[in-house]
Amino acid sequence: MIIQPKIRGFICTTAHPEGCSRVVEEQINYVKSKGPIKGPKNVLVIGASTGYGLASRIVSTFGAGSKTIGVFFEKEADEKRTASPGWYNSAAFEKFAHRDGYYAKSINGDAFSQEIKKQTADLIRRDLGKVDLIVYSLASPRRTHPVTGQVYSSALKPIGKSFTGKSIDAFRGEVKDVTIEPADAEDIEHTIAVMGGEDWEMWIDYLAKENLLAEGITTVAYSYIGPRLTHAIYKDGTIGKAKEHLKATADKLNRKLEGMHGEAVVSVDKAVVTQASAAIPVVPLYISILFKIMKEKGTHEGCIEQIYRLFNEHLYSTHAPARDSDGYIRIDDLEMKDDVQQKVMEIWPMITSENLVQLTDVNGYRDEFYRLFGFNVKGINYDADVDPVVKIPSISSEQEVQVKDAN
Numbered sequence: 001m002i003i004q005p006k007i008r009g010f011i012c013t014t015a016h017p018e019g020c021s022r023v024v025e026e027q028i029n030y031v032k033s034k035g036p037i038k039g040p041k042n043v044l045v046i047g048a049s050t051g052y053g054l055a056s057r058i059v060s061t062f063g064a065g066s067k068t069i070g071v072f073f074e075k076e077a078d079e080k081r082t083a084s085p086g087w088y089n090s091a092a093f094e095k096f097a098h099r100d101g102y103y104a105k106s107i108n109g110d111a112f113s114q115e116i117k118k119q120t121a122d123l124i125r126r127d128l129g130k131v132d133l134i135v136y137s138l139a140s141p142r143r144t145h146p147v148t149g150q151v152y153s154s155a156l157k158p159i160g161k162s163f164t165g166k167s168i169d170a171f172r173g174e175v176k177d178v179t180i181e182p183a184d185a186e187d188i189e190h191t192i193a194v195m196g197g198e199d200w201e202m203w204i205d206y207l208a209k210e211n212l213l214a215e216g217i218t219t220v221a222y223s224y225i226g227p228r229l230t231h232a233i234y235k236d237g238t239i240g241k242a243k244e245h246l247k248a249t250a251d252k253l254n255r256k257l258e259g260m261h262g263e264a265v266v267s268v269d270k271a272v273v274t275q276a277s278a279a280i281p282v283v284p285l286y287i288s289i290l291f292k293i294m295k296e297k298g299t300h301e302g303c304i305e306q307i308y309r310l311f312n313e314h315l316y317s318t319h320a321p322a323r324d325s326d327g328y329i330r331i332d333d334l335e336m337k338d339d340v341q342q343k344v345m346e347i348w349p350m351i352t353s354e355n356l357v358q359l360t361d362v363n364g365y366r367d368e369f370y371r372l373f374g375f376n377v378k379g380i381n382y383d384a385d386v387d388p389v390v391k392i393p394s395i396s397s398e399q400e401v402q403v404k405d406a407n
């Protein structure tokens with residue numbers, strides 16, 4: 001199959017296996033170039049195939065030498081369609097991890113379901129005994145509640161009043177005004193149900209009940225706060241309410257884990273180009289401006305640089321770990337610096353379709369977006385025929401049989 005990008009709105013419906021593999025390899029090489037770090041032994045990453053979760057898995061393995069189990073929800077290829085990028089990333093991740101002698105197994109399915117939690121618990125029990133780090137990095141538009149069966153859909157809306165602001169179509173290079181009507185009570189409730197902390201707590205409760213949490217367990221989930229410019233749509237909007245719930249869940253989990261000297265923490269990360277952030281109105285334009293400024297200052301980071309710092313300077317630092325007054329880890333510190341945000345505020349009102357390329361890094365945004373799907377990657381021949389069917393080594397029918405046998 002000749003695989004080229006096919007953009008539909010803010011997603012790409014194709015992915016390139018070799019391109020995805022190369023992008024994963026680049027992240028691994030980054031971590032190796034920074035040198036080994038102290039870290040966990042046995043890690044569960046929920047949402048491990050793309051973005052911040054994939055970076056967490058790579059840093060755990062290639063930075064700290066950890067054994068990892070990754071849970072994600074991705075599509076395998078068939079004769080007509082390529083796999084989703086997270087599928088190719090995970091296949092590549094396992095290939096490189098196994099090549100270097102590391103344990104890495106993956107479970108593909110709905111992390112919100114009880115069935116996947118049980119499958120994961122069985123694999124931990126069988127292969128690892130216990131886990132000492134659980135990274136919760138899900139970003140999903142939907143959740144089927146495992147107890148009630150209700151389907152929740154998250155909404156990205158302001159609360160209280162409608163929001164009008166600038167947004168971009170990064171592919172057409174157009175700036176336009178968007179108006180988003182305010183959320184109703186159901187939108188808020190649904191977004192909290194999908195992106196809040198209930199499922200995180202269900203995972204921790206279940207694995208604790210199954211006696212699979214090691215003494216001193218750490219669990220971390222990811223959040224975003226961002227500047228005032230995006231507050232109406234993010235921090236003060238429906239997704240912000242869900243993130244408040246996530247933080248309240250961390251505080252609750254902290255109390256639950258106290259007896260085993262464990263910790264639950266929320267890390268506030270920088271805005272980066274991922275499939276999740278591309279879907280949020282206003283954010284792609286903000287990211288395009290931010291990237292230009294941070295690249296000029298030499299402080300630009302992607303997921304892998306962020307998570308390396310999270311592990312090395314916060315979670316497994318030899319110094320007392322820094323938290324802000326609300327108890328968050330802040331690896332968005334460089335994004336939120338006053339001089340960076342002042343510059344964003346100066347540029348923001350000046351942006352038009354005509355000066356977009358000059359005043360922002362929209363080209364860099366677009367390039368990174370393509371790279372999420374394995375396109376625009378140096379050294380890959382996109383005119384060559386490539387087999388879209390790639391196996392994730394640990395997800396073979398044989399492993400499924402073994403896991404079933406162990407039950």
Ligand code: NAD
Nearest residue numbers: 047048049051052072073111139140222223224271272274
């Ligand atoms: P992403 O879209 O790159 O990754 C989402 C992951 O969740 C994938 O591995 C996907 O397979 C998995 N997933 C989704 N639904 C699932 C399901 N039902 N079952 C199992 N796995 C499922 O997202 P991301 O941007 O890396 O976001 C991860 C976290 O980081 C989110 O909490 C997000 O809010 C936070 N965050 C993102 C940014 C950003 O700019 N992208 C910034 C700060 C914080």
